[in-house]
Amino acid sequence: xxxxxxxxxxxxxxxxxxxxxxxxxxxxxxxxxxxxxxxxxxxxxxxxxxxxxxxxxxxxxxxxxxxxxxxxxxxxxxxxxxxxxxxxxxxxxxxxxxxxxxxxxxxxxxxxxxxxxxxxxxxxxxxxxxxxxxxxxxxxxxxxxxxxxxxxxxxxxxxxxxxxxxxxxxxxxxxxxxxxxxxxxxxxxxxxxxxxxxxxxxxxxxxxxxxxxxxxxxxxxxxxxxxxxxxxxxxxxxxxxxxxxxxxxxxxxxxxxxxxxxxxxxxxxxxxxxxxxxxxxxxxxxxxxxxxxxxxxxxxxxxxxxxxxxxxxxxxxxxxxxxxxxxxxxxxxxxxxxxxxxxxxxxxxxxxxxxxxxxxxxxxxxxxxxxxxxxxxxxxxxxxxxxxxxxxxxxxxxxxxxxxxxxxxxxxxxxxxxxxxxxxxxxxxxxxxxxxxxxxxxxxxxxxxxxxxxxxxxxxxxxxxxxxxxxxxxxxxxxxxxxxxxxxxxxxxxxxxxxxxxxxxxxxxxxxxxxxxxxxxxxxxxxxxxxxxxxxxxxxxxxxxxxxxxxxxxxxxxxxxxxxxxxxxxxxxxxxxxxxxxxxxxxxxxxxxxxxxxxxxxxxxxxxxxxxxxxxxxxxxxxxxxxxxxxxxxxxxxxxxxxxxxxxxxxxxxxxxxxxxxxxxxxxxxxxxxxxxxxxxxxxxxxxxxxxxxxxxxxxxxxxxxxxxxxxxxxxxxxxxxxxxxxxxxxxxxxxxxxxxxxxxxxxxxxxxxxxxxxxxxxxxxxxxxxxxxxxxx
Numbered sequence: 022x023x024x025x026x027x028x029x030x031x032x033x034x035x036x037x038x039x040x041x042x043x044x045x046x047x048x049x050x051x052x053x054x055x056x057x058x059x060x061x062x063x064x065x066x067x068x069x070x071x072x073x074x075x076x077x078x079x080x081x082x083x084x085x086x087x088x089x090x091x092x093x094x095x096x097x098x099x100x101x102x103x104x105x106x107x108x109x110x111x112x113x114x115x116x117x118x119x120x121x122x123x124x125x126x127x128x129x130x131x132x133x134x135x136x137x138x139x140x141x142x143x144x145x146x147x148x149x150x151x152x153x154x155x156x157x158x159x160x161x162x163x164x165x166x167x168x169x170x171x172x173x174x175x176x177x178x179x180x181x182x183x184x185x186x187x188x189x190x191x192x193x194x195x196x197x198x199x200x201x202x203x204x205x206x207x208x209x210x211x212x213x214x215x216x217x218x219x220x221x222x223x224x225x226x227x228x229x230x231x232x233x234x235x236x237x238x239x240x241x242x243x244x245x246x247x248x249x250x251x252x253x254x255x256x257x258x259x260x261x262x263x264x265x266x267x268x269x270x271x272x273x274x275x276x277x278x279x280x281x282x283x284x285x286x287x288x289x290x291x292x293x294x295x296x297x298x299x300x301x302x303x304x305x306x307x308x309x310x311x312x313x314x315x316x317x318x319x320x321x322x323x324x325x326x327x328x329x330x331x332x333x334x335x336x337x338x339x340x341x342x343x344x345x346x347x348x349x350x351x352x353x354x355x356x357x358x359x360x361x362x363x364x365x366x367x368x369x370x371x372x373x374x375x376x377x378x379x380x381x382x383x384x385x386x387x388x389x390x391x392x393x394x395x396x397x398x399x400x401x402x403x404x405x406x407x408x409x410x411x412x413x414x415x416x417x418x419x420x421x422x423x424x425x426x427x428x429x430x431x432x433x434x435x436x437x438x439x440x441x442x443x444x445x446x447x448x449x450x451x452x453x454x455x456x457x458x459x460x461x462x463x464x465x466x467x468x469x470x471x472x473x474x475x476x477x478x479x480x481x482x483x484x485x486x487x488x489x490x491x492x493x494x495x496x497x498x499x500x501x502x503x504x505x506x507x508x509x510x511x512x513x514x515x516x517x518x519x520x521x522x523x524x525x526x527x528x529x530x531x532x533x534x535x536x537x538x539x540x541x542x543x544x545x546x547x548x549x550x551x552x553x554x555x556x557x558x559x560x561x562x563x564x565x566x567x568x569x570x571x572x573x574x575x576x577x578x579x580x581x582x583x584x585x586x587x588x589x590x591x592x593x594x595x596x597x598x599x600x601x602x603x604x605x606x607x608x609x610x611x612x613x614x615x616x617x618x619x620x621x622x623x624x625x626x627x628x629x630x631x632x633x634x635x636x637x638x639x640x641x642x643x644x645x646x647x648x649x650x651x652x653x654x655x656x657x658x659x660x661x662x663x664x665x666x667x668x669x670x671x672x673x674x675x676x677x678x679x680x681x682x683x684x685x686x687x688x689x690x691x692x693x694x695x696x697x698x699x700x701x702x703x704x705x706x707x708x709x710x711x712x713x714x715x716x717x718x719x720x721x722x723x724x725x726x727x728x729x730x731x732x733x734x735x736x737x738x739x740x741x742x743x744x745x746x747x748x749x750x751x752x753x754x755x756x757x758x759x760x761x762x763x764x765x766x767x768x769x770x771x772x773x774x775x776x777x778x779x780x781x782x783x784x785x786x787x788x789x790x791x792x793x794x795x796x797x798x799x
Contacts, residue, residue, distance in 0.1 A: 180222045180305050184215070215309060222298075222305045223315075227322070229298035233353055234326050236294060238342055240349030241411075243286045248411045287356060299357065303364050312364070320369050326350070327377050335384030340401060344408040347377055351412055358416075367416060374417050382425045389432070395440060395510065398433040402426060402514050427525075433514050434528050438535055441507045445540040448499045449548060454557035456490035456657070457498055465489075472501040473571035473578075492657070493567045494560050500541055501571060507536065508579070529579070530591055537595035541568065546602045549609055558610050559656040565603040566659070572596040607662060611669035614652065618670060621645040622677050627694065629687050630767060634696040638704035645674075646708050664714065671720040674705065679724050683759040689767035690760070695728050723751040731760060736786040740793070754790050761787035 174183035287294040306315040330346050332339075351374060358365045385401060405426055409419045459465050465487055469479055472493070482491065491498075511532065515525055545561060552558055572595050579591040625641050653666045678698055681687055702725065706718045726749055730739050738744050739752065761783045768780020 175218055175221045178221075178225060178301075180218050180225075180301055181308075183218050184305060184308055218305060219309060219311070222302045223318075225298045226302040226319075229295075230322055230326070233294070234329075236292065237330075237349030237353065238346040239292055240286055240294065240352055241345030241347065242349075243284075243289065243292065244348050244352055244411050245345055245407050247284050247286065248407060252410070286352060294353070296356065296360065300361070303361060316364060319365075323350075323354070323373060324376075327373050328380075330377065331380045331384055333384070335381075335388050337385070337388045337397065337401065340385065340404045343381075344404050347381070348408055348411050350377075351417065355414075355416065370416065371418075375421075378421055382421065385425075385429075389429075395433055395436045398429055398436065399510075399514055402429055402433070405429075406516075430514055430525070431528060434511070434532050437507060437510055438532050441503055441536055442540045444503055445500060445536055446544055448496055448503070449541060449544040452494055452496035452548075454494055454496075454552070454554075454560040456560065457493060457495045458488065458490055460488040462487055468498055471505060472498055472567070473574035474567065475570055475574075478570075493564050497564045497567050497571075500568075504533070504536070504571075504575070507532075526591055530593060533575070534594050537568070537572065537593070538598040542595065542598040542602045546605055549602070549606055552609070553613060555610060555613055555652055555656060558606055558613070559658045562603060562606045562610070562656075562658045562662060565599050565606060569596055569599045569603070572599065607665055607669075610656070610662075610666050611673070614649070614666060614670045615673040617648065617652075618645065618673055618677070621648075627681060627697070629681075629690040629694045631691070631693045631697065634693045635700055638701045639697075642701055642704060646705065650712065664717075667709075667714055668717055668720065671705070671709065671717045675702075675720040675724055678702065679727075679756065682724075682728075682763070683756040687763065689770065690763045691767045692732060692764070695731060695760075699725070699728055699732075723753070723756075727752045727757055727760065730757060731764065736761070736790065740789055754793050758787045758790040761790060 174180070286292070302315060303312065306312045327350060330343060330350065335343070351370075354365070354370050354373065358367065358370055385405075389398070389401070405422060409422055409426075413419050457468070459468060465482060468491065469482065474482070478492070482489075508529075511529055542565075545565065549558065549561055552561070572593050576591055576593045621641050621644065625639060627639070649667070649670050653663050653670070656663060656666065658666075678701070682690060682695065682698065702721045706715075706721065709715055709717045730736055730749065730752065736757075739749050739757070745752075765780045765783035765787060768776045768783060771777060771780070
């Protein structure tokens with residue numbers, strides 16, 4: 022295979038090709054670098070050719086001698102070949118020059134292209150860096166925007182969203198931004214942002230606590246008004262249904278039968294309490310793992326607020342508003358306790374409650390001091406009872422408050438006693454001791470609605486047409502009216518008190534007994550001692566009788582009332598005092614009658630040693646008995662009391678006659694005087710028979726029996742024990758001895774022997790009677 026002929030590139034062909042190349046075409050967006058390849062290859066081929074020529078040149082030079090020899094031999098051929106070689110050499114030299122020039126042009130052109138390429142690569146790198154920088158800035162802007170929105174959310178109160186945004190920032194996926202100082206600085210600032218959220222939500226809760234404190238009084242007012250309305254509805258229903266009278270508001274029966282009207286004191290037309298700030302705060306603190314801190318802070322704040330509720334000293338005029346504020350305070354606490362899970366402990370709330378109750382009771386007690394107005398205690402009790410009923414629950418123990426109410430009740434009872442004591446004293450002291458006069462049936466009805474009388478007397482009064490004089494005086498009516506007022510005020514305090522019925526019953530019994538005994542019965546007794554008019558004393562007797570009946574009726578009605586309210590039995594001891602005062606009044610009647618009888622006996626002027634016996638009674642007895650009948654029968658007292666008055670008077674007359682015979686004032690008597698006394702006694706007995714009081718003759722039994730022994734000379738029979746017990750049981754031996762001595766003394770003063778002998782006999786009989794019971798007085 023013949024050798025491949027190498028192409029030969031002349032300088033002209035290379036120049037021509039270079040001129041046809043346009044590296045930078047203005048109309049083209051790309052560079053024409055591809056066209057340089059073939060040319061560069063041609064240049065490279067020429068360079069190889071040049072090397073080859075140099076090699077040939079060397080060979081030619083080395084073979085000059087040989088060539089010369091050959092040329093000598095082949096001169097013409099040689100000349101022709103040399104000529105050809107020179108021609109080739111000239112072309113070769115020219116080609117060298119062209120290649121060198123082309124190489125310089127290509128080198129110059131390559132340097133420009135390389136610089137452009139370098140600049141192009143640098144611009145691309147810069148553009149890439151700019152893109153990365155833009156992306157980074159955009160990422161930073163997004164993060165900064167989130168941080169900025171965190172601040173806005175804090176201002177808007179969107180604390181949970183703000184906290185979540187911080188968590189989103191912290192939990193961003195790892196990127197080139199994560200390694201930047203900016204991001205690290207941002208992460209280091211997250212705790213301060215969390216602190217800002219915490220401070221903002223805390224401030225929001227503090228503001229809420231301030232609003233709650235300002236609204237507590239309104240909350241309590243609404244709650245107390247709702248409880249008051251509920252109490253009124255239950256009272257109305259209880260009055261209509263006797264079976265419900267034993268149940269109070271809050272009892273099981275009331276809770277079952279109560280028709281609830283849904284009323285939320287925390288959310289109604291008048292008030293709305295939003296607990297969102299507290300709930301947000303709890304949520305945020307829980308997320309920040311700082312709930313213990315919030316619980317301590319909240320307890321401290323509420324403790325401080327509870328301390329501010331009660332001023333020192335506590336003004337009683339503000340007690341209602343104070344109890345309203347306390348009620349509102351603990352209604353809020355109850356709601357917080359029920360709606361926040363374990364945020365609040367029952368023990369914390371109980372501590373607040375116990376502290377407030379202790380300060381409240383101490384403040385009320387100090388404010389009351391030694392006040393003397395029962396109405397003030399009533400208002401205090403009503404405030405406390407409404408407060409108790411509103412908050413009474415297993416969480417809030419009200420035992421101490423109930424005990425305090427009982428203490429207040431005891432003080433109230435004392436003040437009420439003092440108030441009514443003065444009134445009863447005035448009523449009794451100002452009584453005119455005249456029957457109460459009523460003019461119309463309406464007045465009769467009004468009086469009978471007030472006083473306590475027996476059913477028989479009530480009917481008798483109602484059946485008597487007005488006008489009429491009632492049996493009792495105005496004192497009895499006014500006292501009954503005030504007793505009813507006292508009981509009403511007494512139970513006005515008890516209303517709503519659900520504990521200590523026995524104490525209340527005991528206090529009521531003691532209070533009523535004190536009023537009835539010390540300020541009615543004993544005051545009547547004091548007036549009785551200074552009253553000398555029998556008609557007034559008779560009216561006192563009638564009043565006392567009615568007070569006795571009133572005690573019995575009052576005891577029964579109070580017992581029925583307490584039974585309806587699950588109380589105990591009311592026992593009054595005042596009846597005994599009225600019995601005693603009544604006895605004193607009857608004694609006072611007897612005493613006044615006896616005093617008047619003394620006046621009659623002073624006018625009697627008996628002759629104790631008359632020469633003869635009289636057949637008619639003494640003149641003074643007529644006036645005495647007429648006066649006695651007029652006075653006793655005219656007394657407006659019961660028949661049995663009149664009979665007692667007669668009995669007292671007759672007994673006193675008998676005692677006075679007996680005293681004449683056996684007393685020391687008369688030294689001696691004869692049998693005629695004794696006979697005259699018996700005549701008087703017989704006349705009195707006849708008068709008693711005439712007025713239907715023959716049983717009163719028993720008052721003269723001793724006098725008759727004793728005078729019979731003397732007049733019938735049966736002393737020896739008296740000395741026999743069996744006879745003394747049967748026939749002479751009423752005779753007292755000392756009196757018989759004194760009468761015998763007076764007879765003996767009279768006989769001894771006489772001159773005739775028979776009389777003196779009888780006197781000696783009487784003396785011996787007196788000695789015998791005196792020896793029957795030695796040492797025994799008269």
